[in-house]
Amino acid sequence: MVNFPISMKTKASQYFFILLTIFGECLFAQKTEKFSDYYILRRNYEGLPENDSSAKPFVEKYIAKAKKEKNYERLVRGYLDAILFSPSPNDKLKFADSTIWASKMTRDQGMISSAYLEKGVVYYFQFKKYQLALDEFLRAYEYSVDGNDIFYRNRLLYFIGIVKSYIGYYGDALEHFKKTSAFFQAESKKKMHPNLLYANIRGYLNSVHQMAVCYRNLKDYKTADSLVSIGLSETSGSKEYLQEYGYFLKERGIAEFRKKEYKNAISSLRSSIGSISAVNDFAWITVCYSFIGKSYLASGNNPAAVLYFQKVDSVFQKHNFVLPEVRDNYELLINHYKDENNIQQELFYTRQLLKVDASLSLDFRHLFSKLYKEYDTKRLTQEMKRLEKESSRASWINISIFISAGIIIILTALKYRKREYHIQKNYKALEQIILAKEEYISSHIPTKQKEYDRQDLNESLKDGILYKLTQFERKQEFLEEGLTIAKLATKFDTNVKYLSQIINDHKGMNFSKYLIALRIGYITEKLYKDRKFLTYKITTLAEKCGIASRSNFSKLFQEINGIRPTDFIKNRQKDLAMNDSINKTDSFNGIN
Missing domain, CATH: 1.25.40.10 (Tetratricopeptide repeat domain)
Structure with a gap:
């Protein structure tokens, strides 16, 4: 039986998401030694409430210790604590990415699955970005396939169900909640530690609540009301x-x-x-x-x-x-102020409704496509009748709104075309560089001659290190995992100071930027020359070139190449499709 700290139940009472996370934390705790240095560090903050920034210095010490010792299981624990206690949603997302990286270093499928799940929770609860949350939950599910942790699988199923429910897939979500409610209800009838019992009861109650929501949206009101009565009782x-x-x-x-x-x-x-x-x-x-x-x-x-x-x-x-x-609140507000002839407020909430529609079209495409079509037809019919029967002072406002909406659409389209033009321009420029250079990987790293002599570097030592750097680039040794300048200096039979000085003098950048430039150059060349790489996800591409974070990879790729990796892939795929079509036509016409 897992022994829960006294503070666990207090934290769990905040909301079910945190409670479910706690169960995973406790499983992790089984692997650790009681009263270890890590245990002592965590005692300084584990009883604090979520989002309490006073935990930060202790969490940072925990993470630093785990990094120094390359104890990746502990590092995962530290990053999970950073997510829990960081008050900033953006910081939580950053630490979620770090958790995924650290979990992959453990090669533990269950731990990797949990890391993706926690990132999904951040997207879901902190940002309400349901599609992004669902993507992370599905990645977590892929890594959990071979696991035998039934509680964890139901926890994951619950999260996937919640997101599906929010984005309008009520039937699919309902099937998930039926399974989780049955599981948690059965578990809650077993003898277990009070905190585990508490977790399972809340799992059951929250699953029943979500089932009621799904039935209500599916218009099965009788079943929905029955479940609500059960929950209340x-x-x-x-x-x-x-x-x-x-x-x-x-x-x-x-x-x-x-x-x-x-x-x-x-x-x-x-x-x-x-x-x-x-x-x-x-x-x-x-x-x-x-x-x-x-x-x-x-x-x-x-x-x-x-x-x-x-x-x-x-x-x-x-x-x-x-x-x-x-959404219909805004229609009611617009109609209310229209009846009061309050043009200013009517215009304000019309603009707010346009903003709401823009937000819904991104986050709830499945629901919004139907919702907008129905409203648009109704609104246009009402507007037509109103314009026919009325010639009041307020008429021009509605006309101007539609004109403004048209202008916004046109400007948005022009902005999109301008962006696409710049993307295509940058892609072609990058393509010319790749085609013109025999070895693109290191071609965009400048070779910088020294402008003055350094007494502490003789010419033979410098030439030897430069030759080794050339071989290092050609053999693509920069893809080595965990590569540092200290490791490279040892490999080159020199010291860090000399190697750093030569890289700065002759490559025009420090070691970190030099390594990033080589890795981005490598993956760019692979994307251009190897079709297989065009099928990989951004996360996979980042891993292939040794960059841990997906977001960092995209940012670095754009900084170096002047184009986002997704745009580069899109344009390259378009070029290859066109070439294939031309070759097929030529072959059909007997042209060699």
Whole structure:
């Protein structure tokens, strides 16, 4: 049985995502020695709440120690702690990338899977980037195929189900939640440590909540309401499951709105907001605001309705995120201010709706394509009738809005064409360099002659090292994993100072930039000359040339080549397809 630290349950009470992560952390702890230096370091911060920056100096010491000792399992643990305690979402994402790198150094498939899962959680919870989160969860699933950790597999299945539900694949998501609810419910009936029991019960309750959401969106209201009743009965009056109780209250409020029980709906939804706000789940908070507003509107209390619709927009302005479920709030606000003849506010929320549509088209393509088509038809019909019957002062505003939208579309198209032109130009320029140079890999590294003599480097020593550098480039030894200037100096039978000085004098850059330039040159040449490389993902390309981070690889590739790797691949594939077509036509016509 796993022994949980006392603080674990406190952290778990914040939200289910962290709780599920804790189980993985505890499994990791089984592999460690109690009262080791690492254990003592973690005791300084493991009881702190999530996002507590006071943990930073201790986490940094933990990571530094693991790096120095090349203890990659410990390094994974350190980066996971950095994700947990860093208050900045961008820092969490950076540490998630580092976790993936460190996990790959362990060659442990389960640990690699967990690292991808944690990155997906960051995308999901911190950024609400559901498609990116789903990509990471699916990568985690690929690495977990051979594993036998049933709890972990269900945890992963739960996350995949959540993202599928959010982006509109309710049927697929429902099948996942049926499996996870059955698993967690069965586990919760077994004898186990209280914290493990707590984790499984919450897994079951959260799965039931997500099933209710899916059934509601699939319009199977009877089943959805039944699940909500079960959830409320199992969480009502429990201090341990306040968050889950809040989510079930939210679903009950939505059901009461559907049944036109507006007073009850307002009461349920208001009561749910407290526990949902405690975990900063702003996505569901906006849903609560939306249905409270609609309930007030249906009850004839327009000022209160407008206030809650505006609360939805305030969340959107802060996070640049909104769920498709609350999009109609903006239509209601526009119509409200149109009725009041408040041109300024009508124009403001029309512009906000355009921004919302732009955001939804990126994050919720599956749902938004249908949503937008239905709304567009309805809006155009209403606008046509209104223009036919009215000649009021407000007419020109709507016309100007459509004109503005047209101008925005045209400008966006022109901007896109301009960008494509520059990409094509840079691609052709890079292609000419590759074709003109016999060895492209090192051709873009300048050979810089010394402008003055150095007394501490004699000519024979310098020439010897330069010759070794040339061989180093030709044999592609720069792809060696974990290569440092100290290792290279030892290989060259010289010292770091001399080697660094020669690289700076004759390559025009320090060792780090020199190594990056060689690696980017290598992968660029491979992409151009070897079709197989064009099929690889960016992450794989980064690994092939020895660059750990996907984001760093893309950034470095563009800095050196003047074009993103994705754009280079796209243009190269287009060229090859055209060449294949020409060759096929020539062969058909008997042209040699």
